[in-house]
Amino acid sequence: MTKTALRESLPYRPCAGMMVLNGEGRVFVGRRIDMVSEHWQMPQGGIDENEDPIEAALRELDEEIGTRNVELVHVLNEWLTYELPDDLLGKIWKGKYRGQKQKWFLFRFLGEDQDINILTKHPEFSEWKWAEYAELPELIVPFKRALYETVLEKFSPYVR
Numbered sequence: 046m047t048k049t050a051l052r053e054s055l056p057y058r059p060c061a062g063m064m065v066l067n068g069e070g071r072v073f074v075g076r077r078i079d080m081v082s083e084h085w086q087m088p089q090g091g092i093d094e095n096e097d098p099i100e101a102a103l104r105e106l107d108e109e110i111g112t113r114n115v116e117l118v119h120v121l122n123e124w125l126t127y128e129l130p131d132d133l134l135g136k137i138w139k140g141k142y143r144g145q146k147q148k149w150f151l152f153r154f155l156g157e158d159q160d161i162n163i164l165t166k167h168p169e170f171s172e173w174k175w176a177e178y179a180e181l182p183e184l185i186v187p188f189k190r191a192l193y194e195t196v197l198e199k200f201s202p203y204v205r
Contacts, residue, residue, distance in 0.1 A: 048131045048134060051134060051135060052128070052134060052143045053143075055134075055141065055142055055143035056141075056142060056143065057126055057142060057143060057144055057145055057146035058091060058138055058141070058142035058144070058145045058146070059091065059092040059098075059145075059146055059148075060089055060090060060091055060092060060145040060146065060147045060148070061089065061090060061091075061092055061098050061099075061101040061102040061105055061147065061148055061149075061150065062087060062088075062089040062102075062125075062147040062148070062149040062150070062196065063087060063088045063089065063102050063105065063106055063149075063150050063152060064087050064149065064150070064151045064152065064196065064200060065087070065088065065106070065110070065115060065152045065153075065154050066118075066151070066152070066153050066154060066204060067154050067175050068154075069175070070178060070204055070205055071175035071176060071177060071178070072087065072175065072176050072177075072178055072181060073087065073088065073110065073154065073161070073173060073175060073176075074086060074087055074173065074174060074175075074176045074181070074184060075087075075088065075109070075110070075163060075169070075170030075171075075172065075173040076170060076171050076172050076173070077169060077170060077171070078168055078169055078170060078171045079169075080186075082186070084184060084185060084186045085174075085176065085184040085185065086184075086185055086186070086189070087181075087193075088105055088106055088109045088110060089105065089145075089147065090104075090105035090108065090109065092148070098148040098150075099117070099120070099150065102148075102150045102152075103115075106152075107165075108165055108166070108167065108169075109163070109165065109169050109170065110161050110162070110163060110165075110170075110173070111160075111161060111162030111163065111164075111165050112154075112156055112160050112161060112162070114154065114155045114156035114160055115152035115153060115154055115155060116152060116153045116155055117150065117151075117152055118151040118152060118153050118203050119150075119151040119200060119203045120148070120149070120150050120151070121148065121149040121150075121196075121199055121200075124146045124147060124148055125146070125147050125149060125192050125195055125196065126144060126145065126146045126147070126192075127144045127145060127147075127188060127189050127191070127192045128143060128144040128188070129142075129143060129144045129188065130188045147192070149196050149199070149200075151200045151203055151204075161173065178197065178204060179197075181193050181197060182194050182197070
């Protein structure tokens with residue numbers, strides 16, 4: 046089967062994406078523990094069957110950064126998608142998905158830096174930092190860059 050035929054036969058993985066802002070308007074990003082690269086990403090994770098996307102977002106925040114101490118600011122109405130590059134297609138997520146369709150949530154972090162704990166039961170990040178809003182597209186893996194640019198554009202009216 047060609048990569049194109051394989052891609053077209055696969056669905057998107059439902060996922061919640063979370064932009065978490067601190068009091069200075071910087072965005073939480075983490076470096077994935079399973080990737081040897083200089084790239085960072087915002088928290089995100091799969092939505093379980095019959096799970097409400099907001100509940101998935103809060104669960105994923107707890108699982109990835111060790112806290113739910115956030116306030117919901119805005120939710121994107123539409124789902125955004127990205128495609129896996131050919132070299133990852135058929136390899137990650139047990140080969141069941143072509144990419145992800147993501148529901149994005151903008152949260153304001155209400156805690157202190159010490160409330161963030163990436164050493165969770167199943168760690169996903171090896172390190173984390175607060176990044177400048179405008180620098181996010183340069184930090185992300187190239188195949189997610191267009192999605193991040195869209196998220197930034199859509200959330201910009203809600204970011205001070």
